[in-house]
Amino acid sequence: MSPVQPPGGRLGARADDVYAALIAAHEGLDREASRALDARLILILADLAGDADAVIAAIATAKASGGD
Amino acid sequence: MARHESRHFPYRPAPELAGGAAQRRPVAIVGAGPVGLALAIDLALHGVASVVLDDNDIVSTGSRAICWSKRTLEIFDRLGVGRRMLSKGVTWKVGRVFLGDRELYSFDLLPEHGHRMPAFVNLQQYYVEEYLVERCADFPGLIDLRWRNKVVDAAPRADGVAVAVDTPDGRYSIDADWLVACDGAHSPVRAMLGLDFAGRAFEERFLIADVEMKAEFPPERLFWFEPTFHEGRSALLHKQPDDIYRIDLQLGREADPEVERRPERVIPRIRAIVGDRPFALDWVSVYTFQCRRLERFVHGRVVFAGDSAHVVSPFGARGGNGGIQDADNLAWKLATVIRGAAGETLIESYDEERVRAADENILNSARATGFMTPRSEVEAAFRKAALDLARENPFARRFVNAGRLSVAYSLAGLSLQTPDDAAGGVRPGEVCPDAPVADAEGHAGFLLDHLGGGFRLLAVSDVAVPDGLDLPVVRVAGSGLADCDGLVDRDRLVAARYGEGVLYLVRPDQHVAARFQAPTRAAILAALARAMGNRPAVDEAVA
Numbered sequence: 001m002s003p004v005q006p007p008g009g010r011l012g013a014r015a016d017d018v019y020a021a022l023i024a025a026h027e028g029l030d031r032e033a034s035r036a037l038d039a040r041l042i043l044i045l046a047d048l049a050g051d052a053d054a055v056i057a058a059i060a061t062a063k064a065s066g067g068d
Numbered sequence: 069m070a071r072h073e074s075r076h077f078p079y080r081p082a083p084e085l086a087g088g089a090a091q092r093r094p095v096a097i098v099g100a101g102p103v104g105l106a107l108a109i110d111l112a113l114h115g116v117a118s119v120v121l122d123d124n125d126i127v128s129t130g131s132r133a134i135c136w137s138k139r140t141l142e143i144f145d146r147l148g149v150g151r152r153m154l155s156k157g158v159t160w161k162v163g164r165v166f167l168g169d170r171e172l173y174s175f176d177l178l179p180e181h182g183h184r185m186p187a188f189v190n191l192q193q194y195y196v197e198e199y200l201v202e203r204c205a206d207f208p209g210l211i212d213l214r215w216r217n218k219v220v221d222a223a224p225r226a227d228g229v230a231v232a233v234d235t236p237d238g239r240y241s242i243d244a245d246w247l248v249a250c251d252g253a254h255s256p257v258r259a260m261l262g263l264d265f266a267g268r269a270f271e272e273r274f275l276i277a278d279v280e281m282k283a284e285f286p287p288e289r290l291f292w293f294e295p296t297f298h299e300g301r302s303a304l305l306h307k308q309p310d311d312i313y314r315i316d317l318q319l320g321r322e323a324d325p326e327v328e329r330r331p332e333r334v335i336p337r338i339r340a341i342v343g344d345r346p347f348a349l350d351w352v353s354v355y356t357f358q359c360r361r362l363e364r365f366v367h368g369r370v371v372f373a374g375d376s377a378h379v380v381s382p383f384g385a386r387g388g389n390g391g392i393q394d395a396d397n398l399a400w401k402l403a404t405v406i407r408g409a410a411g412e413t414l415i416e417s418y419d420e421e422r423v424r425a426a427d428e429n430i431l432n433s434a435r436a437t438g439f440m441t442p443r444s445e446v447e448a449a450f451r452k453a454a455l456d457l458a459r460e461n462p463f464a465r466r467f468v469n470a471g472r473l474s475v476a477y478s479l480a481g482l483s484l485q486t487p488d489d490a491a492g493g494v495r496p497g498e499v500c501p502d503a504p505v506a507d508a509e510g511h512a513g514f515l516l517d518h519l520g521g522g523f524r525l526l527a528v529s530d531v532a533v534p535d536g537l538d539l540p541v542v543r544v545a546g547s548g549l550a551d552c553d554g555l556v557d558r559d560r561l562v563a564a565r566y567g568e569g570v571l572y573l574v575r576p577d578q579h580v581a582a583r584f585q586a587p588t589r590a591a592i593l594a595a596l597a598r599a600m601g602n603r604p605a606v607d608e609a610v611a
Contacts, residue, residue, distance in 0.1 A: 015466035016435055019450070023438070026446040034446050065457045 072194050072310075072350075074126040077201065079216045082233070084240040093119050094406050096231055096244035098219050098257050102133065102193065103374030103391040104250030105200035109147045110399030112207035113521060114576075116406055119242065120204075121233055125215035127201070130351035131192035131278050133388030134306060134314055135289075138178065139476040139499060140389045141185040142578070143396045146520050148206070149199040150185065157191035158307045163289040165458075165470045169296045172458045173465045174288075177473060182561040183502040184514040188473070190287075190308050192278075193388065222247055222260045224368050246402060248371045250391075255376035261367060267360025268434060270381065272441040273323040274355050279313045279338055281347035291470040293440075293455055297340040302440045304383075304471075305341070312350055315341060316382070318440060325354040357381035357437055359430045365394075366419040373398055378426035380433035383440065383471035390429045393477060394422050400522075400576035404600060414601030417484050425477045432472040439469035479579055486573075486582035486595040493567035493583065500526070500578045503561035505544060508554070515562060518542045518555065519578050523596060526572040527554075528562055533571060534589040539596070575599060 009015055026034050046055045084090055095111060097104045100122035108118045136144070136153060144150035164174040177187035204211045220239070221232035229247040233240055249257035258265060290305040297303070301318035308314060317337060319328055327333060329352050338347060361378035365371060374391030398418050404410045442448040450467075457464035479485060480497030487496055494500060502516045519526065519542065527533055527543040543554035544562045557563055566572065573582040573595050582595035 009463035009466035011463075011466055013466075013472075016432075016469065016472065019439075019454075019467050019469070020435060022450060023447050026444070029446070031445065061461060062457075065460060 072192065074129065074194065077125045077213075077215045079125055079236065080214070081237045082214065082217065082235055082240050084242065085235065085237050090240075090242060092228075093117070093242055093244040095119075095246045095248060095402060096121060096229070096242060097248045097250055098122075098222075099249070099251035099374075099376070100197070100201070100213060100215070101128065101250060101252060101374065101391075102196050102200060102388060103395050104248070105197065105204060106143070106147060106392055107248060107250060107373065107395040107399055108211045108213070109200065109203055109207070110395060111403055112204075112210035113147070114400060114403035114407075115210070116403045117210045117212070119212040119214060119244070121214050121217040121219050121231075123216070123218035127194040127197035129194075130353065131194070131308060131312070131314060133193045133196075133385075134190045134308055135385035135389075135473075136189045136191060136196070136392075137385060137389045137474040137476075138183065138185045138187050139474070140392045141189055142499075142502065142516055143392055144196075145185065145516070146578070147200075148203050149196075152199050153189055153191050153196060154185065156195060156309055157189035158287045158309055159186045159189055160287040160289060160307070161187035162286075163291065163470070163473070165465075165468060166290070166292040166295065167455050167459070168292075168294055170459070172293075172455070172468070173462070175465075182504050182559055184516065185502070188289075188385070190306055190314075192308055192312070195309075219251070219256065222249075222257050222370065224261070224370055227369070229369050244369075245406065246369050246371065248373055248398070248402075249376045250374050250395075251376050253375040253379045255372070257370065258362070258372065258376055261370060263362055263367070265360045265362060267358060267379075267430070269358045270356055270437050270441060271321045272356065272437075273319040273321065273325060273328065274357070275315075275317045275319050275328055275334065275337065275352070276355060277315045277317075277334060277338060277352045278308070278350035279315055279342065279347050280311055280350050281313065281342060281345055282311055283313065283342060283345060285313065289471075289473075293468075293470070295341075298337065302470075303341070319354070323354070329354045357433075359434045359437075361423070361426045361430060364419055365422055365426075366415055371398060371402075371415065371418065373422075377422070378430065380429050381437040382433075383436040384429070384433045384473050385471075386429040386433050386474045389474040390426065393425065394418075396577045397422055401601075410600040410602060417482070417601050421479050421482055421484075424479075424482065428477065429474070436469045436471045484575075484581060484599045484601065485579075486598055488583060490583065490585065493570055494565065494572065494580050496580050496582055498580055500572070500574055500580060501565045503565055504558040505555040505562065506558050507556075510556075512558065515544070515555070516578060519574050520576055522576050523581075523599070524574045525592070526566070526574050528566045528570050528572070529557075529568040531569045531571045531584075531587065534587055534592065536589055537592060539573075539592075573599065 095118040097120045161178045165172045218234045223230040228245045292303040295303045304316040306314040365377045373394040380386045401414045454467035476499040478498045485496040525541045571584045571587045581599035
């Protein structure tokens, strides 16, 4: 029995581990270094996705979801 | 001001002060909160006597712990108070997460049926303590509950602990074989032993209020990020019995606790949430949260359980529930050692199992608190990204952390369990899932009614149980009439959850110790020895 909390996502409950690792990786970095880290990470993840159309769709999703 | 009238439990002068011979006690428990009382009852069910020493004579003031998880309710049911809690409390299983005034998503903590206990019951801690105190009275020869008995010294020795106790009539001392400190986050026993309570403190202040009002909020956990009624912060609302609502409001780092708990500050904040309806403030407190634990929970003959051993922030309901699971884990082990059926190494397994559980609780509650209180620009940016994505993109909801709620803890991979690599079913270390059954007379009930208390063999459908084992067998058969001395799998959910043709060795706390597809007497005895903390020197059974 594994309670669903909340549904969605391919990482399951490990999403929390990924989130914590992201925050930890930025700890102690200044703004420029943080931005550079994120940029490198995005390129690595884009390659991991291995599907150009999916990555381009993801860019559109990110752009459309920007809050105010 | 509290709506709940705490009655005073009767103080009686200790017999030791009237010249009675000092009697050695198997177990002394410090603190008559939920953890100490649950432990005393569980020990009594095992036939072990305890004396419970509490420095005051009333139940907790204010609601304090309110969210009791399914696993905790199952433990309380075994102890005899679970159904009373279920009938008085507010049952819920759905959580809703809002951003501003718009709902982002909801989640269901128990999407399947066929369990006696729900995902959660909200019930004020003072009711739980009252029910437990009343249950203690069912064991007059075994539970010696002493109010206004304050432990002022605990001197550990090799084979026990000398305890000094202050009462209104003077000081006395008792010798106990074991002392269990269930004396809370500020544990005096922990201080007496000079133990370090390491961890992390969060600077953010939170207001916690119990508000009495007639309202139509649903029996759900409602959590807001940046609510319109409480700008830029977070809010949490829980429904309790007696028309009482728990409201948690994040106040920020600079908030002055003295100022913030004044009614003239609190009332407008509550008014912003509840609107024009009349309400009364029942209890208010301003908190900062900490996540800490003792390095070890077992110090010779002194054992720590509940908040004395570990504290967490409240987001996730892991404090009270973690403490009750400590008591559940410790009671049978203490009883087994006191009975002489296992060595003291069994108590070491309490340290192993509950330290790991505490670490999981601390990790989850610290992460939730961290998400609510970002400390850096980057942390704030990631949080905003998760929240912005969450409404339209379900995957992102996994990154939003409004509290990871307490679930049954798995002891898989730890010393007492016999590992296996079988797929499906219930893995060694996991808690036995509940399921509907009927007994030989056709009375409907649940599987967990038949497990726990002692070691049991659970035989699911067609599996042969070897002869010559001194263990009660609970057999569950697929359909009615098939097995007149066993249980009927009413909705076939035992087979679905446990697999068919499997024999389980179940611990007294309803965790699976081992399971067998082709059980032999030797393999079961080896697993039993291991589950009791003994080295598996069982090959003689084979030889």
